Amino acid sequence: MNINWFKYSSPQTFYPLAGRMIPWFAWLATAFAVVGLYIAFAIAPTDFQQGEAYRIIFVHVPAAWMSMVIYIVMAGWAALGLALNARLSAMMAQALAPTGAIFTFIALVTGSLWGKPMWGTWWVWDARLTSELILLFLYLGFIALQSSIDDVRRADRAGALLALVGVVNVPIIYFSVKWWNTLHQGSTISMGAAPKMVTTMLIGMLLMALAFWMYTIAVALMRVRCIMLERERSSEWVKQLSGVNL
Amino acid sequence: MNKAWVIILRRDLLLALRRRSDVATTLFFFLIVSSLFPLGIGPEPAVLSSIAPGVLWVAALLAGMLSLTRLFATDFSDGSLEQMLLAPQPLALLVTAKILAHWIVCGLPVVLLAPIIGLQYALPNDALLVLVLALLLGTPALSLIGAIGAALTLGVRGSGLLIALLVLPLYIPVLIFGAGAVAASQHGMSAQAHLSLLAACSLLSLVLAPIATAAALRISVE
Amino acid sequence: MQWASWTAFFNMGGYAFYVWFSFGLTALCLIWEVLALRKRSAQALRLSRLLAQG
Numbered sequence: 001m002n003i004n005w006f007k008y009s010s011p012q013t014f015y016p017l018a019g020r021m022i023p024w025f026a027w028l029a030t031a032f033a034v035v036g037l038y039i040a041f042a043i044a045p046t047d048f049q050q051g052e053a054y055r056i057i058f059v060h061v062p063a064a065w066m067s068m069v070i071y072i073v074m075a076g077w078a079a080l081g082l083a084l085n086a087r088l089s090a091m092m093a094q095a096l097a098p099t100g101a102i103f104t105f106i107a108l109v110t111g112s113l114w115g116k117p118m119w120g121t122w123w124v125w126d127a128r129l130t131s132e133l134i135l136l137f138l139y140l141g142f143i144a145l146q147s148s149i150d151d152v153r154r155a156d157r158a159g160a161l162l163a164l165v166g167v168v169n170v171p172i173i174y175f176s177v178k179w180w181n182t183l184h185q186g187s188t189i190s191m192g193a194a195p196k197m198v199t200t201m202l203i204g205m206l207l208m209a210l211a212f213w214m215y216t217i218a219v220a221l222m223r224v225r226c227i228m229l230e231r232e233r234s235s236e237w238v239k240q241l242s243g244v245n246l
Numbered sequence: 247m248n249k250a251w252v253i254i255l256r257r258d259l260l261l262a263l264r265r266r267s268d269v270a271t272t273l274f275f276f277l278i279v280s281s282l283f284p285l286g287i288g289p290e291p292a293v294l295s296s297i298a299p300g301v302l303w304v305a306a307l308l309a310g311m312l313s314l315t316r317l318f319a320t321d322f323s324d325g326s327l328e329q330m331l332l333a334p335q336p337l338a339l340l341v342t343a344k345i346l347a348h349w350i351v352c353g354l355p356v357v358l359l360a361p362i363i364g365l366q367y368a369l370p371n372d373a374l375l376v377l378v379l380a381l382l383l384g385t386p387a388l389s390l391i392g393a394i395g396a397a398l399t400l401g402v403r404g405s406g407l408l409i410a411l412l413v414l415p416l417y418i419p420v421l422i423f424g425a426g427a428v429a430a431s432q433h434g435m436s437a438q439a440h441l442s443l444l445a446a447c448s449l450l451s452l453v454l455a456p457i458a459t460a461a462a463l464r465i466s467v468e
Numbered sequence: 469m470q471w472a473s474w475t476a477f478f479n480m481g482g483y484a485f486y487v488w489f490s491f492g493l494t495a496l497c498l499i500w501e502v503l504a505l506r507k508r509s510a511q512a513l514r515l516s517r518l519l520a521q522g
Contacts, residue, residue: 041477045470052481056490063494102497110490117486137415144411148402157465158398162412165394165458169416172447176419179443180426215498222505229512234519242517 009088011228012237018221025221029214036207044200056114057201062209064107064128066216067135068170070100074142075167078160088224090156091231093163094146095224099216101139107132127178134173138166152231250335251343258347261320268313272352273359276309280363291368298367299377299428303421305363306356306381310388311413313352315406317344317396318463331467337460345393345456353385369432376431376441383444384424390448390455391416397462420447 008014040058047054074096081089111129116122123129145162149155232238262268283301284294321327321344330340360381361374369377395413399405427440471477480487 042470046481051483053483053486055480055487059490059494099501102501106494106497109493113486113490117483134415134418137411141412141415144408145398148399148404148408154465158462161458161462161465162398165416168454169419172419173415176422176443180422219501219505222502222509226505226508226512229509229516233512233516238513238516239520242513242520 009086011088011091011232012235014088015225015228015237015241018225022218022221025214025218029211029218032207032211032214036204036211039200039204039207044204045198050118053114053117056110058204058208060107060110060114061205062212063103063110064132065209066212067100067104067107067132069213070096070103070216071135071138071163071170072167074100075163078163082157082160082164087153087156090160091224091227092220093160094156095220095227096216097139097143097146098223099219101136101143103212103216104132104136104139108136127174127180130180131174131177134177135170138170142166250333251339254330254340254343255347258344259350262347262351268316269351269355272309272313273355275312276305276356276359277363279305279308280366284366294366295368295370295432298364298369298373299425299432300421302360302363302367302377302428303381303384303425306360306385307388307414307417307421309356310352310385311392311410312406313348314392314396314409314413315399317348317393318400319396322400322467327463328467331464337463338456341393341456341459341463342452345389345459348393349386349389353389357381357385369428373428373431376437377428379441380424380427380437380444383441383448384420387420387444387448387451388417390451390459391420393459394455394462397459397466400463400466420444423447 008017036058040055044055044058046052074093077089077093077096080086081093108129111132112122115124115129142159142162146155146159149158229238229241280302283297287293287297318327321330331337333340357378360377364374364377392409392413394416395409396405398412399408402408423440423443427437427444430437430440478484478488
């Protein structure tokens with residue numbers, strides 16, 4: 001879309017645009033979720049090794065993917081905000097963080113719930129789960145830093161720098177955790193290797209991942225609108241929105 | 247350009263020398279925390295020597311982190327930090343002087359005290375040697391990464407705990423390689439890979455952390 | 469369809485707790501997020517109105 005980007009870089013113009021976009025993404029999320037869940041429960045066959053419990057991967061793996069994707073996108077917005085000194089980019093980064101943290105939490109809990117019937121313990125210190133746990137700490141640190149700094153612009157920039165430092169560290173942390181422990185079952189979906197899963201399972205997971213992605217966009221837009229309302233609450237356009245007779 | 251760097255280093259060391267309690271508290275904290283674990287777990291040498299690498303490294307991490315809040319705060323309150331920001335020398339370079347001073351005051355004593363504490367944990371002699379080497383290679387990374395956290399949280403309420411939350415996840419690779427080195431030598435294997443990775447962490451931090459710290463200082467002060 | 473009956477579906481081969489807790493928790497988290505945001509938005513608008521009138 002080669003529209004004039006800078007027109008929408010002010011909260012006042014982006015607010016209604018975001019508002020119009022949200023329903024679209026909400027509907028897409030619902031549609032993908034319905035089809036994905038249908039495949040997850042009605043079409044995907046029973047795994048002969050893991051029984052019905054494996055169906056948890058239809059939320060666990062997409063949530064884990066989202067937790068990582070959101071962090072990278074968040075760091076991208078942070079970089080943009082620092083480079084262009086743009087408020088809206090910083091607000092987008094701030095808007096994405098809680099959703100990322102929630103998906104990380106979901107990935108951890110569902111991973112644990114999958115692990116109990118499979119490996120017999122509620123928690124396994126394998127590379128992937130442990131890295132997810134550390135990712136949760138990175139999200140929480142970002143959120144904590146931004147909420148502790150009173151000056152909004154300083155909070156934006158400090159958070160952005162932290163996100164960038166984090167994103168550089170994530171591969172290092174992942175490598176070191178893998179070095180430390182290699183118990184987790186090998187990645188069942190990798191770029192080059194053939195998936196060890198039946199195709200229907202793969203499609204189901206991808207659809208759920210798309211559902212989560214659409215959901216994330218919708219929710220991030222909702223949150224960024226809230227952030228805009230809170231920051232600009234004394235400006236004219238917000239007052240008009242709140243229904244004050246001027 | 248070198249003169250300013252040396253002046254800052256010397257100033258920080260002098261100030262630390264005058265307030266010797268800073269060095270002492272870091273050391274005592276390290277000592278106390280490492281004494282807590284045997285009290286909590288039990289005195290069997292076999293158990294202690296198996297947890298020693300992890301415990302000693304975690305204690306070193308936490309001890310180093312305690313002093314981070316002071317890294318820039320005192321300079322900020324007396325105005326000298328602003329002078330550094332305005333100085334013609336690159337801020338990233340000046341920052342390395344402060345970080346070096348911090349390491350000499352807080353990191354190096356831990357490295358020197360560690361073998362004595364390692365004896366309390368029934369570590370064999372070559373493991374003790376690897377411990378010292380690992381801490382020597384790894385604690386610079388801890389000071390460097392910690393500086394980023396200190397710069398980001400400058401002047402913020404509750405910055406002590408906040409620094410911990412921000413910086414501890416980033417410390418994890420150093421912890422893994424450092425403790426792994428000692429554990430490897432305990433099991434009779436070569437710690438070379440771990441030590442090389444530790445050195446790599448410190449070198450990478452040396453290159454990148456001062457830049458990030460300088461950027462964070464500008465964000466916090468301006 | 470592969471389920472013998474609705475009972476078999478809910479039972480999930482004995483793993484009912486794990487499977488349904490996972491999906492249920494996920495749904496709960498996501499719905500909670502949306503509801504919390506709605507509330508936050510309403511609060512922000514209300515505060516703006518109060519500030520304008522006050």
